Amino acid sequence: SAYTIAILGATGAVGKESLEILEERNFPLAGLRLFASKRSAGEVMTCQGKEWTVEELTESSSFAGVDFAFISATDSISKEYGPRLGAAGVVVIDDSGVFRMDPQVPLVVPEVNASALRSLPRGIVSIPNCTTTPLVMALKPLHDAVGVKRVVVTTFQSVSGTGAAAMDELLDQTRALMAFRDVKAEVYPYQIAFNLLPHIGSFSEGGECSEEIKIVRETRKILDAPTMRVTSTTVRVPVLRCHSESINVELEKPLTPNEARAALAAMPGVLVYDDPLKKLYPMPLDATGKDEVYVGRIREDASVTNGLNLWVVSDNLRKGAALNAVQIAESLVRG
Numbered sequence: 497s498a499y500t501i502a503i504l505g506a507t508g509a510v511g512k513e514s515l516e517i518l519e520e521r522n523f524p525l526a527g528l529r530l531f532a533s534k535r536s537a538g539e540v541m542t543c544q545g546k547e548w549t550v551e552e553l554t555e556s557s558s559f560a561g562v563d564f565a566f567i568s569a570t571d572s573i574s575k576e577y578g579p580r581l582g583a584a585g586v587v588v589i590d591d592s593g594v595f596r597m598d599p600q601v602p603l604v605v606p607e608v609n610a611s612a613l614r615s616l617p618r619g620i621v622s623i624p625n626c627t628t629t630p631l632v633m634a635l636k637p638l639h640d641a642v643g644v645k646r647v648v649v650t651t652f653q654s655v656s657g658t659g660a661a662a663m664d665e666l667l668d669q670t671r672a673l674m675a676f677r678d679v680k681a682e683v684y685p686y687q688i689a690f691n692l693l694p695h696i697g698s699f700s701e702g703g704e705c706s707e708e709i710k711i712v713r714e715t716r717k718i719l720d721a722p723t724m725r726v727t728s729t730t731v732r733v734p735v736l737r738c739h740s741e742s743i744n745v746e747l748e749k750p751l752t753p754n755e756a757r758a759a760l761a762a763m764p765g766v767l768v769y770d771d772p773l774k775k776l777y778p779m780p781l782d783a784t785g786k787d788e789v790y791v792g793r794i795r796e797d798a799s800v801t802n803g804l805n806l807w808v809v810s811d812n813l814r815k816g817a818a819l820n821a822v823q824i825a826e827s828l829v830r831g
């Protein structure tokens with residue numbers, strides 16, 4: 497059988513990627529409904545050899561016959577349409593942070609916790625933050641092997657995580673700087689070109705970024721490890737695509753780097769890319785457009801008992817967002 501998919505936010509960085517992924521994976525499409533703001537209504541996009549016209553998303557948009565809705569627009573769109581479509585029998589796969597910690601909403605990376613899809617009380621599935629997904633993909637095989645006690649993660653996140661406007665801002669600022677013109681910062685509080693910002697999301701009273709809090713909570717929920725010790729620092733870097741992460745783990749029991757490499761290599765969706773003497777280590781340009789989570793720089797951390805360091809790079813628009821969402825739909829279809 498075939499399914500009708502609606503994409504809310506079809507013209508955005510993630511929405512566009514969803515179209516490519518549905519095409520590449522030859523998802524059994526009966527129909528496709530593309531929604532965006534009034535600005536984009538009437539634009540034509542192609543998928544699986546057909547042309548589809550973007551509709552303006554409004555209160556009165558009809559979703560009759562839609563099986564799955566991918567939402568990747570704004571938090572307020574997720575808040576408004578997620579519960580409504582879920583209650584109307586559409587399976588909503590939501591990319592925002594709005595429902596992730598809701599106990600009634602599974603938070604899913606299919607390779608890690610597909611079993612959480614068995615029950616969808618609100619008709620909504622959340623996909624994790626685009627840094628949490630590669631983190632849990634790398635932690636899962638280590639956790640299954642010997643148990644993870646504590647994680648310290650520092651992220652290097654590309655501007656596409658913020659959306660299409662941020663990608664334009666990095667390119668515009670770079671051009672302006674090369675021409676000795678003044679730089680305008682609109683999307684970010686400071687210039688991002690030739691700079692970096694240790695600031696993603698909003699700050700709490702205690703000085704933590706909302707992105708840092710998301711990583712901690714989401715990791716515990718997905719790994720079903722409510723007391724796992726996790727701490728993070730999130731940094732925006734002048735890279736267009738792919739998020740990188742330095743991950744330090746303290747394990748419950750010993751695991752050599754070679755054993756870790758073997759466990760990671762056996763994890764579906766993970767690619768061990770680790771031969772430093774041949775200058776082989778994952779970089780954003782390697783993982784761009786790729787489905788796999790790249791893991792390299794696997795080595796002992798001798799400063800603690802059972803310590804390990806990893807370097808992980810993953811395409812934030814693909815496994816971090818659109819691909820993970822499509823894989824969830826595929827899992828649900830397979831049953």
Ligand code: A2P
Pocket residue numbers: 504505506507508509510511531532533534535536537553568569570573658659660661
């Ligand atoms: P549009 O392109 O018409 O602005 P990104 O994450 O790359 O910024 O993309 C955000 C996506 O969400 C785009 O597809 C954008 O459409 C869509 N979007 C933003 N605001 C609204 C809105 N109020 N109604 C419908 N779609 C929206």
